[in-house]
Amino acid sequence: MNEHETVRGVLQAWLDDLRQQPPREWSVTELSRRAAWDQVRTVVAGLAPVSRRPDLYGKDGSALDDEVLLAMTGLEQVAEAAATGTLMSLDDLTADFTALCMAAAPEAQTWILLDIDLPRGTDLALGEYRLQTVSATSLAQLMPLPSMHRFIRNPDLDPDTLGGSTFLQQSLPGQALARGRSWLPDLDQRPERRHLEPLLALQLWNPEESVHPEAYFRVEPGRHSELRAGSPHIEPYFDHTGEEVGEVHRAFGYHVPPSAVPGLTAFLHEVHGMISTVRSRTVKDGRSAPTARALASAANRLVRAAQRTMGGTYVDESEADDVLLDYVIAMEAVAAADGSGDSRRRTSQRSAALWTRDEDRLAVYKTIKRAYTRRSRYAHGEDQTPITDEELFTVRCTAFGVFLRWLVLTSALGEEVLQHLDASLLSHQERCRITKVLDAFFTATPPATTPGACCEAHRS
Incomplete structure (x- = not known):
């Protein structure tokens, strides 16, 4: 029996148990007490030993962390949806959960949502930063269970509303990965101060329009994403008949047409390099x-x-x-x-x-x-x-x-x-x-x- 079949079997047994005897509340405490969850833990421990995935274990490394596996991954919400009758693919869930267990521990990153409009596919490096327009598919892939993202209530880095938006990304090498959601927001009233150089370079490209960071996310690709400061500007989206059909992130006046991307790239590289040189x-x-x-x-x-x-x-x-x-x-x-x-x-x-x-x-x-x-x-x-x-x-x-x-x-x-x-x-x-x-x-x-x-x- 391969890994996929093993994971599928224990997940199905756990979900069947939840359907037959629903918990009093859909919480990590209730879901992790089930005997069927013990079988899930056993399989995860075999696929993701503490030597490779210490982030899935408690601080002392002696046992898997149910808060990480259930709450942070969104599996808790997926289980509730499946057990209460929502149709979903067990094969997709199995593939996602297996990939989570088999992957290496990710590196933490900061993602800054900008209210600027760059062409689809824009992706350029600015020193330790990366400026990128990110598709909905790519945003979903940041989640631990990407094919299940529609069953997770209000994900912070929502692919459905933020797909196609522009992000400024910074790696945070060496920072410890989260072991649970942070209930306190980032209280820094001016988080842009930590990222002055790329923001200023962007602003110098077009001083007539403001570059405005809307939201700051802590991202651990394939493991965890969380809003830390600010909030995305989301507006209703209407079709050609005027009927509201969803929500969308709005970019404001800072617009770069596709024909201007080579010029923007050259300018940003040159100016960001000069800023870094003078600053040092x-x-x-x-x-x-x-x-x-x-x-x-x-x-x-x-x-x-x-x-x-x-x-x-x-x-x-x-x-x-x-x-x-x-x-x-x-x-x-x-x-x-x-x-x-x-x-x-x-x-x-x-x-x-x-x-x-x-x-x-x-x-x-x-x-x-x-x-x-x-x-x-x-x-x-x-x-x-x-x-x-x-x-x-x-x-x-x-x-x-x-x-x-x-x-x-x-x-x-x-x-x-x-x-x-x-x-x-x-x-x-x-x-x-x-x-x-x-x-x-x-x-x-x-x-x-x-x-x-x-x-x-x-x-x-």
């Missing part, structure tokens, strides 16, 4: 270099501002001043990090010097000066007219443009980047040097451009 810079005593500290501060503020921008460009009126403050601090972090002189002047002049055309330099200079005026009035509690959507949008484009151009230059010129910017205000030679570096980047790996009025942050 140190000085002689091992401390982070000034440009590394400037990058960390600016990245935190830019992604924070993007998090408070919904549906692409909408910012709640009560948060508009705080969002503008984030943009100003981000620009100041990279353009006035040396701490000498008037920060307003240094930020506006050096930021303007990052553009190569005179009309763009003047526009950026004026935008930043106006933003500083608003910031000062806000900080001192002075009355001022509400910031308009158009004005905030211009500041936003400028802030991301300043950061991207500073990143390109500091990657090429190193820790002396601010001195080079100062020199370019008086030296034609320095200005030409900066122009050459920027033009080379924007020619080889330009970011996206979208219709509509925006500041010159996308132009080289």
